[in-house]
Amino acid sequence: MMNFIADLQQYDFLQTALITSIMVGIICGVIGSFIIIRGLALMGDAISHAILPGVAISYMLGINYFYGAVLFGIVSAVGIELVSQNSRIKSDSAIGIVFTAFFALGVLLISKAQTATDLTQILFGSVLSVRQSDMIITLIISIIVLLVVVLFYKELLISTFDETMAAAYGLPTKWIHYVIMILLTLTTVASLQTVGVVLVVAMLITPASTAYLLTNKFSVMIMLAAFFGALSSVIGLYISLEHNLESGAVIVLVATCLFLLAFIFSPKQGVLWRLFRSKNKGML
């Protein structure tokens, strides 16, 4: 532990890695809360995969991969919406069709791009190679995401809980959906560095699900999810450095451990208390 703190003070790249992964943990928790309640977990997975061609094209053009990734994320979200609303194809199938197509295209383009960054790094993240400029982009993304959620919390809450009432009194629910998709894309792009394409969905879903088991208030759920996301990042990064393990994978497993604790011990939803209560009922 002391080593970790001493290293942190000594090495800039460690500080950058830590700060970036904390920010990523926070915004993943916040956006993840909306995603799991709206039943869009698969959408998070889809967007993270669909941005791959954008990353490749950015490398080819020599620009920051952020621009291409965001563009492709939004294009895929719109594409999924178009397919599912204009045909009898159900939305989970539409998601499957669109994201695998983009991902396949991305795999081909990445191998053509022939950059120093290989596919593995994008697929699984590499938090220790996060540059200062990436950290600043992550900071900007985090500010945008948090600002939108705080400013429009009322509208986001009501359209997430009861979209029909929101539409009935005149909220533009379709646009709100697209705003959430854009925030999801931004969050996913920021998470690429720490956990990579394949595991982003875990950071979106797992801390938010942990929080979901612990509270009956949506605002509290968002804050808890942000906390669990950040905590997973810090503990995960620490363990991965101490034992020289893949950081993305360790961060995800720490998040999973937190989820399991809530799953078993949550006062209202935990399986332990349920078992206990049903046993007591049996004795009466």
Add this chain to the structure above:
Amino acid sequence: MNQTIEVSDLNVSYYGNQALKDVSFSLQTGNLIGIIGPNGAGKSTLIKAMLHLIPIESGTISINEQPVKNLRRNIAYVPQRSDIDWDFPITVKNTVLLGTYPNIKLFRRPTKADKEWALYCLEKVGMGNFANRQIAELSGGQQQRVFLARALAQKTDFLLLDEPFVGIDAASEEMMINILRSLRDEGKTVMVVNHDLSKVEAYFDELILLNHTLVATGPVHDVIRPEIMSKAYHTNLNMIQQMGVFS
């Protein structure tokens, strides 16, 4: 000025199936209006179309000569219970508080007065003691009363309720219809989709009888006449009598 709800030549289709065909009616405001008809007759479709929640092929809907789109914040809508995600992390009192949101400006939060108003509405439906419960912990009737409280919190002149009496206990139903009556007595207009024909006579002032097209509309006693009802339900009079209409 003429205080009416005017629907003219309303046509709505779902995936090529015509749900509502050339529906036109004109009803006085300030009444308790029942929307009845067989299953799949387009009852819910009618109120959703009236709120522009679903696309309309053709037709116009206006209240007091104003297009309904301009009046949205003056209409409260209570969805069917099956449309709600009851596992959503929200308490009873915060659910009712949502009713104040349409009247709160962008970037603003509910004030203390809004919260007190929401609690008052909750008391009105007899659910004050359940304020801090999560909404899934309630019975069906209690859930429906909470959503009525949310509609009350909206302080609107028009209330549209979609099948509010389905699967709820008799005490909740009694309490809700009494609240709807007192709203009517205050001059508000209440429209209720209902498919239990046995209570129609006792509950409503006016009826809209639908079966894709408008079969009849007007005061209750003019609508629930055997020859009209059998036309809507495509069945003989005995069946309708068994449903309890002419008790």
